[in-house]
Amino acid sequence: PSSATGGGSPSPTSPPSPPFGNPPRRVSLGASQCVVEQEATAAASHEAPPQVASSPSTPQGRRRSGMHPLAQGPVADGGDAEAIGEPGSPRRSPFRLAGSEQPCLDQVEGGLVHAGALPVPGGRVRPRSAIWKINHRRTKDERLAFVGHALRMKRHYETVVCNQRDLVQSGEVKEFAQECFARYFPSRGYNDFDHEHVLEALADFGIRAQTGVERSCLAALVSGIERGTGTIDLPRFCTLIEECRGAIRILISPQLIKALQFVDLEDRGTLVRPQLWQMLADLGLAPPANQEEQEQIEAKMDELEWDKAKQVAFYDIEHFFFDVRELREAGRRRKERKILEGYSITRNPGDLFSRHIIDLHDALMMSDTEGQGALDEKEVVHILAEVGCLYGMAEREQAAQVVRDFAESTGMEIDFPALVIIFERWRRFQRATRRDKLGALFRLCDRAANWRIPSEQLATILVQMDIVPATSKQQETLARLLEEVDASEHRDLSFHELEECVQEATERLRKAQRDIEAGVALELDLPRARLQQLRLAFESVDTEHTGIISSEDDLYQAARAMGLKLSPASVRRKVDEIDLDHSGTFEFADFAVLVRRIDDEGGLDDGAGDAKAR
DSSP, X not given: OOOSSSOOOOOOOOOOOOSSSOOOOOOOOSSSEEEEOOOOTTTTTTOOOOOOSSOTTSHHHHHHTTOOTTOOSSOOOSSOGGGOOOTTOOOXXXXXXXXXXXEEEOEEETTEEETTEEEOTTSOEEEOOEEEEEOOSSOHHHHHHHHHHHHHHHHHIIIIITOGGGOOOSHHHHHHHHHHXXXXXXXXXXXXXXXXXXXXXXXXXXXXXOSHHHHHHHHHHHHHHHTTTSEEOHHHHHHHHHHHHHHHHHHHHHHHXXXXXXXXXXXXXXXXXXXHHHHHHHTTOOXXXXXXXXXXXXXXXXXXXXXXXXXXXXXXXXXXXXHHHHHHHHHHHHHHHHHHHHHTOOOOTTOSOOOHHHHHHHHHHHHOTTOOOOBOHHHHHHHHHHTTSOOSHHHHXXXXXXXXXXXXXXXXXXXXXHHHHHHHHHHHHHHHHTHHHHHHHHHHHOTTXXXXXXXXXXXXXXXXXXXXXXXXXXXXXXXXHHHHHHHSSOSEEOHHHHHHHXXXXXXXXXXXXXXXXXXXXXXXXXXXXXXXXXXXXXXXXXXXXXXXXXXXXXXXXXXXXXXXXXXXXXXXXXXXXXXXXXXXOBOHHHHHHHHHHHHHTTSXXXXXXXXXXX
């Protein structure tokens, strides 16, 4: 109506289109009073209103039939949806006469509710003009929650129900969702909503944001549940899983299409099984962490719809890669919980990164081949180098001193909990060595003078700290780290968080280099002990920590550190065989090939080698 007071004639407006279907609608008038003007065409004769040619679907037809001009459908009232009765049955209306406590009785005729008809003797009705007042049975927050729930159900139907693979209905998936939910919420029924616990439960299920866009999407979906009733139960958690699956799968589709173009060289839009494994490796989802994970991925591949040519379409590929991503994240979280519970270690929920526990435990299992559980000084230093915490002989000496100080101060055997303590002490020592330079860069970027900088400045600071990738694998590792920082809640970094990010970037680049070296040793069939000797010899001459030997003399010194009996002339002949690009610089792979060829020749000295060559 155009006027809310004063009895003017209403100005009909076209009804808004319903969001989905034609459910019973309530009328939101936006004020406590409204004018409902009825035409009293049969007031004198006490006859029913005459039939008019106007359709009830038009504003004129609704007004003449007693319906509110803004109403639509078979129900025309502004009350609660629960107060709507069955068609043909009178019920109390939420409309009341202004200044009167007596509600009017709605008369239902032909499925239309005459909201303004007053009863008269004889069972007939008499329309009348009056000012009505709406008494809502629910508060505004409850009505908004009802509308929000309807919108979520519409989005859920459009994005999830149409895709049966995202549903969490029964079987092992439902049981796993229940296990993740019960870990943070005591009851299957209604629990007080906790944003952080919901995100942790989703991460345990395998749904964790890996980019800033994904973080915003998950936050919006979780906040939508929180704005409702402020509670969460198991059915709503399962619905949230389904919505997150559909939303994140849409976000990662462009990334999958780009990866597909690098693998599908024939542009067929389909892949065979080896190409699937190659695509997994390109996306950082392979190789599997263990034999169990490999068997699970193979089982997921077997469930795909393969055609007669043993190829699978992109639609199935999209779901497969999201399933593998969930599988790996859930497995990582399960392994982390098992380690923490086994050694009674408390995880700090405020940490930006949580990979250290798993990496340390894996390095411990590989170093402690005898299964004693106790480590000596050399083994601890080796583990710290394996996880990327140190590089070079100088840092190895400093780390050994930290280990000795810990052993003298505590008198403890170095088991896994002690290893974690040493690891944290060593990281604090490294942060202290770069604090002055990093602090100066932080103050330059802190333009608002609030002791926080935007996370977008992290890449610039890493370059200023000479933390740059040297290989494509290191570049991918650093890009993934920046995405994780962007996906975290720490959009503005404090100085402590910046120190943690710089430390993490340094360790991950070194860890990526360690993985490259391990791959080279695997190709050359070098034993693990020989690989460790290669690293020590290479780091002894790489004093600038560049990962490159820049001269033949340094290469000769590294070979002598390995115990090889070679002369400079013999090394020079070997260099001509391995330095194919004639750059004069040698990476770790070149040094490993040189040592492997010398080992195949028996590690002879210069004279014996020349005699054998002749």
